[in-house]
């Protein structure tokens with residue numbers, strides 16, 4: 001009876017109300033956000049300037065530009081790499097959609113590379129096959145907080161004269177050989193969306209150590225102007241520009257959360273390692289890895305179900321959905337992060353971003369095909385994963401991780417109750 005799954009009417013493994021919500025808010029947040037509200041600059045104000053300086057110092061970058069989203073920062077990165085109409089950018093076949101659509105935003109063409117199953121990141125062995133004379137940059141996504149093999153990526157980039165953009169939107173504080181992400185490529189983007197480990201509601205940061213890239217990114221960021229809003233402006237559009245600036249209230253919230261980020265990250269690490277310990281001997285799970293020389297930030301603790309061993313290779317995604325439903329019924333908070341690999345998404349299949357087949361139909365573009373069967377590893381990962389975020393975040397402690405593990409164990413040890 002105790003082992004009867006909650007989805008079949010048994011008792012829940014995790015009591016209601018166990019998981020505390022993200023992010024924790026305290027007097028530092030209240031004081032800083034209210035001070036901004038009482039100030040007289042609600043657009044790009046003093047908190048924006050301070051946020052840029054503090055984030056650059058925290059991460060170890062020379063320059064930072066705060067934006068209204070991570071996607072904006074990614075678009076700025078594409079421009080900073082001097083990508084021009086029809087140029088190609090290599091993107092992992094599995095990521096958030098905007099790792100690829102930011103490329104379209106500048107009339108450039110994403111070319112997908114399959115992922116490595118163990119790390120879930122772009123497979124460095126498959127990068128060189130995807131390089132063409134039009135390739136300009138590599139989008140190095142540090143998925144779920146595990147850095148890419150940046151040593152190999154930078155080597156390939158040097159050999160082929162490519163730029164490297166780090167999509168560090170999930171990877172704040174993660175390290176490769178001791179160095180923080182965002183300092184390893186030529187430029188990088190971070191996100192401060194609600195679900196990220198640094199939350200300001202929405203928001204982002206473009207970072208680089210290169211003065212020329214900074215200038216290119218800045219022009220795009222603010223109406224194509226060449227001057228920053230804190231200098232005296234001449235209100236002249238020197239080039240094509242967007243409006244990607246952050247606002248003062250959001251930056252104040254981001255600054256307050258940044259002060260607590262190192263503590264959040266160490267709590268998240270402790271909780272993830274506790275979960276890993278508890279799950280070690282649970283059957284039919286493939287647990288995430290932290291290879292030697294890599295520091296995961298455990299943004300998203302992603303489990304894969306061993307569908308082959310479970311006899312569900314042919315209906316993997318559907319069977320996974322049933323397991324996740326059973327986990328949810330137990331009170332285990334996990335979620336399917338992406339149901340589609342990127343090349344299968346309609347915008348790429350239709351090859352129609354701006355109407356009339358642009359940018360793929362642009363005279364400067366080389367024809368590309370998005371064969372959905374060409375990325376079997378990304379597809380296998382996509383069909384078999386589920387991920388955990390909030391239960392492992394501050395202010396939740398290791399006891400929450402233990403309860404999550406108990407729920408997962410219960411479902412996996414009684415999986416026959418889900419039927420054939």
Ligand SMILES: *Cc1c(COP(=O)(O)O)cnc(C)c1O
Pocket residue numbers: 069070071072095096098099141167169170190191192193203204
């Ligand atoms: C969240 C995310 C983005 C986009 O960031 P936004 O702030 O939501 O625009 C890009 N790439 C990855 C990998 C992300 O997780």
